[in-house]
Amino acid sequence: MATTTDTRELCSALERRLTLLDARVDSGHADSSEKLGPKLKTTLHSLPVELLNLIFELAHTDWLMFALHPEMYSMQPMALRSRSWRGLMKLMYQFPHTPIAVCKLWRDVVTSNPKFWTRAVIFADTKNPLAALGNLRNLLRYSRDLPVVVAVVRKSYNIMYDKEEGMNVSLILEVLLQNLHRFQDMYFHLNQSSSLPSILHFIQRNRPATLSRLALHCDIDDGENLDMCNFNSVPMIKNNRSMLTTLKIDGRNLMSICENPTLWSLVLAHLKCLTLERLQLNEHSERNLSLTSTIEFLSKLPSLEVLTIRDVVFEVSPRVYGVQSPAITVSDLILEDLSDGVVKSIFDHATLNPTYMLMRNVPIDELPQIPQPAYLELSEIGTDQDLEDFLCFWDGEVLAIRSCMGFDDNLLGMFQAEIAPPYHVMLSPSLRELHIQDCPNFSAAALRSMIQIRKEFVERADNKDLDLRYISEIFVCGMGPILSEEDATWFRKNMKTFVWSTIQADGGSCHLDQDSFIPFTV
Structure with missing residues (x-):
């Protein structure tokens, strides 16, 4: 209040x-x-x-x-x-x-x-849950028949474990489920996975299909969901069709879905955006999340467009060679905070051809296959990973490099090296746009040299008919080098779009205004 x-x-x-x-x-x-x-x-x-x-x-x-x-x-x-x-x-x-x-x-x-x-916020760590429930009931009454967006969150996340969180959520959930037909979006953002409700609550009982966005999010995986929902009643939902288009689901709930992937792919057939997150492998558990079942579920979702996999560990079975890998058809693929074995297994067991792909804090060495998205974003890739080797096998139009300490002048030199005849090409010949953010280990001179040589290569008379592209749009921001006046003038004259705004570790900064040829340096 x-x-x-x-x-x-x-x-x-x-x-x-x-x-x-x-x-x-x-x-x-x-x-x-x-x-x-x-x-x-x-x-x-x-x-x-x-x-x-x-x-x-x-x-x-x-x-x-x-x-x-x-x-x-x-x-x-x-x-x-x-x-x-x-x-x-x-x-x-x-x-x-x-x-x-x-x-x-x-x-x-x-x-x-x-x-x-029409927008409610309920705190799962409140000291007075009964008052919070009263406020929720008042909001439902005042909003009349309008669809409501509700978020069940915490006042503070600076905690290792909250033994009362699950109890409070169960009280809140009772009111929410009684009025489920009123909600358009519902977000749970809790501390531990055991406090999250079962997804089955939002599907069964032939409820009116009004809920379009659902998030079951937690910061730590502490074990099974403890809301006592009976997953033996799953066959009862076989004729239900959820109208959910966006779903963020924790690993424990996903594990229950993947025990019957075909049925759930029918129930969730309208999903367009799906996030799978937060699950640790338990060697002593009777069940873990099967990668094979997960891929089967994902490959059967007919409307899926955006897939995010974050901080999940799978139980991997050996791949059966000679059998075609299932295709997961998505336009956007986001992989974050995954281990080496998980990333390799995903690309080994499934066929993925996204238009946009983000890989953040994941290993990229020795992948079974390198997807070819038109827009590739690499973020927080460790220095122990071989960026050069990975990019040697990628050809797309837009490349974004963020918080990668391995992005340096040597890597830029690789992009300006001409591959020996008879190929007459450079690496990533389709590359036309480059985004660099928080990468302090390259120089503006090396960046200019790379772009200038690629531009001259494309403009050669004997390459005119090859329909090659050169990089014409550059965006540099965050931690980065100083831009000299000479380099700034060249970029401004030769680039279609050029944005430069960097800061240095010592507190200095370098910014080039939109119509200026002279960088402002502090």
């Missing part, structure tokens, strides 16, 4: 604005005011309902723009999230809870508009 400080700050700000408005009116219409008699002072409590409602409409619009949904923060590293989470939660509760705490008139106006009550 809104704090007393929040309410006082809001009231003070509005009083100041009204006072300024009164002063402007007084100065501009002094004579008219004298003719009309004594002027009444405008106060918070004298505003007409129509004006109040208009003010709240504008405040609600601004709040929706700036109050990022907690689900967006679950995509960020935990260190960054812990610094910004408190501010996010304060912003989330500014509307509508702060204005309804001012007075009865404001409360009546705000509660009479159902669209102000």
Whole structure:
């Protein structure tokens, strides 16, 4: 709920604005005011309902723009999230809870508009779960028949284990399931996997198919989900068709799905965006997540477009050679925080041909196959990994390198080396756009040399008919080198798009304005 400080700050700000408005009116219409008699002072409590409602409409619009949904923060590293989470939660509760705490008139106006009550935040680590449930029931009543977005999150994630988290979630879940037909998006962002509800709750009982986005997210895998949902009733859902289009699911729930991949691929046939995350291999467990069953499930999803696999360990069976690998048809593939064996097994057991691929904090050496996405993004690749060898086998149009200490002048030299005749090509001949972020170990001179040589190669008379491309768009930001005036002038004259804004470890910076030829260096 809104704090007393929040309410006082809001009231003070509005009083100041009204006072300024009164002063402007007084100065501009002094004579008219004298003719009309004594002027009444405008106060918070004298505003007409129509004006109040208009003010709240504008405040609600601004709040929706700036109050990022907690689900967006679950995509960020935990260190960054812990610094910004408190501010996010304060912003989330500014509307509508702060204005309804001012007075009865404001409360009546705000509660009479159902669209102000379509976004709920419930804290799983609250000290008063019964009060939180009361607030949730009020929100469902005030929002009337409008679809609601709800997030079950924590006030703090700076904790190793919370024994009360699962109990609080079970109380919250009881209210949510009773009103499941009201929810459009539902996000669980908890600390441990054992607190997460079973996905079966959101599929069974022939509930109205209104839920389109569901996230079952946790920061640590501490074992099985403990909500006592009976997965022996899975056959009961064989005729159900969920309308979920976006699903983020923890490894424990995924394990239950992959015990019957064919059935669940039918139930979740509308999925377009799927994230699989957070599961550790347990040698003493009777069951682990089978890679073969997971690939079978993924390959049978007819509408899948975006697939993310993050921090998951699979139980891998030997591949049967001579049998064609199942194809997972997606446009976007995101692999994050995976071990060497997992990455190799994924590419060994499945056929993947995405248009966009992100590999972040994963090993890239000696992969069974190198996908050929048009847009390849490599992030946080360790220096023990061979970037040069990996990129030798890739040809695409856009390359993004982020936080890779192995991106240096030697790698740039490889991209400018001409492969001996009769090929008459360079590595990645289709490359036209390059993004570099937080890579401090290369020089601007080496980058210019590479691009200049590739450009001259493409423009040779004997290469005119080969339809080759040169790099024409460059984006450099974050930690990086200084840009000289000579190099800046060449880039500005020869590149279609050139953006440069870097910082150095000693606190210096180098920025080139959009229309400038001279970099601003501090």
